[in-house]
Amino acid sequence: MPHDFKQLRLDRVSRRFAAPSGAITTAVDALSVTVPRGEFVALLGPSGCGKSTVLNCIAGLLPLSDGGIWLDEQRIDVLPPEKRGFGMVFQNYALFPHMTVRANVAFGLRMRGTGAAETARRVAKAFALVQLEGHEDKLPGQLSGGQQQRVAIARAIVIEPPLLLMDEPLSNLDAKLRLEMRGEIRRIHRELGRSTIYVTHDQDEAISLADRIVVLQDGRVQQIASPQEIYAQPANIDVARFMGYRNVLDVEIEETRGTEVVVGADGVRLTGVIKQPLTGARGYAAIRPEEMTIGAGANVIAGRIENVEYGGRDSLIDVRTASGLLLQARTPGKPTAGESVQLTIPVERVLVYPRGGAP
């Protein structure tokens, strides 16, 4: 079983399902990505985008329909899951309810025939790593959700897998615990020094944890890039929408000047930057609420505050222009509804995409 490696390579991995009606659904379509050792990769996408399918394919729980998975020079997609030796953390933890927490964590070592002393040493180390000492002799049912989560991680890392697979591991936890465990997972990844593939539908989680993000939609890769790039420069309008560009305006392309473009929508004229080659006379302009501020500058839009959602540090405001366009912006403090305001957005933060087939 491989314990050290340079890279994991997914080569045009595809997975198709046949529905009972006979219709073929493509859950994952020709996904190629290379994960070097030590990297933390997040598979990000809305539910049903195929991200869990990819993870199950890597773990060996689902066979591929096409393509291959390679660990350095070894082809592993033909191996059963128990021969791959990857650690996996399941969404609902999948702890063995009839075994103590200690037996759960030791299970992988028991299957490998590891000696008693070595097992005890490594189990203790895993407990220390997830900070769960003192709960070893309880049954999983006696632990809280957060503690069960830690057991699931300890059980996966005790076998010192080259690759740690995590399937939405935080989705069952409450908001506070989720933030706490996020930091823990990053720390554990760093201390192990192996690779982690992490599936999530939460863009904040992906951005804060990953070195690199793979954005999936309808089984297809939309973008593979660093969190900074995905956050600031989404490759297409779908990624932009998913990454929190809440203002997506249906615009007419008026004039292009090199990489810059002037667009118009409902009486509002904006200058933005072209993110994808424009085809046709229509397009989308995507703007993040937090990049639109009250004040003067480039791209001034006048309007009236219609709604204020106070968030403590700042407020999310809905601004309606005279022509009826609704925009969302973030602003410090707490303005009052009904106020007239001027919004401004820097040119490089108005991202313009072509209008494809579907809106």
Added chain:
Amino acid sequence: MTSAAARVARPPLLDSSFLLVAPAVLFLLLLFVYPFLYGFALSFQPNEGGWLDNYQKFFTDSRAWRTIVTTFGLALPVTLINVGFALPIAFRLRRRTLWQRWVTTLLVVPITLGTVLIADGMLTYFGPRGWLAQTLQLFHLYDGPIRLTHNYWGVLISLVISGFPFAFLLLLSYVTGIDPVLARAAATLGANRWNQFRHIYLPLLAPGLAITFCLAFVQAFSVFPSAVLVGAPSGSTRVISIAAYEAAFENYDYAMASTVAMIMGFAQLIVVAVVLGLRRAFYRGPVSGGKG
């Protein structure tokens, strides 16, 4: 704590909602508890002799006490066969597939037939001039005499036919209740198929196996129609229920018949108690692996 709070904390032991269970309790009292106690009392009132005479007679008459041995000799192997074969098949069919539906439907049929119809079919099929014997002899696969009815084997086959579907359906419901993600988790930790079964499914199934064993055993132990119809009711399949029947309806000794019935019940109780006692040694609790 105020007295008002104390009143709230302790709801009354009896309230009108108890009336809801009254019909069921009445039913149980009239149709089970009373006849049982009546029979129990009757077993200590022999037609002649002291109050323990019937029991003494049963355990000193070899024709009587041997029926216990005979019944165990049938019920234990039948239960082991039924549960033993039902387990791997139910395990194989644990995923909801078209197969599972077909096999389940096929297996429900013998349950609906009833033992008498099964016995009748068996006589036609397994009898000395039945289809099986004729087919085997036609192709010269086996030329000796085939004796699968009117003996021990006839009753055994009949009990397997009627008891297996029952054990299978019961175990299937236990197996499908176990979260398959647990086995997948075990696989990622290095457990092959056998180890997944051995370490995950089997321990989680243990309580269900115990219950299935008990019910299948009790069912087989109380065998009567097939022991008469396809067995040798005066010889190798003279089971305890036949002894009770003879006492009641051939000798008209209801007290003795009650005694045999009580002994029969007690024998079953011992096996059930042993199996359920063993079950305590295993884990009992939820069979899913966490939240969600």
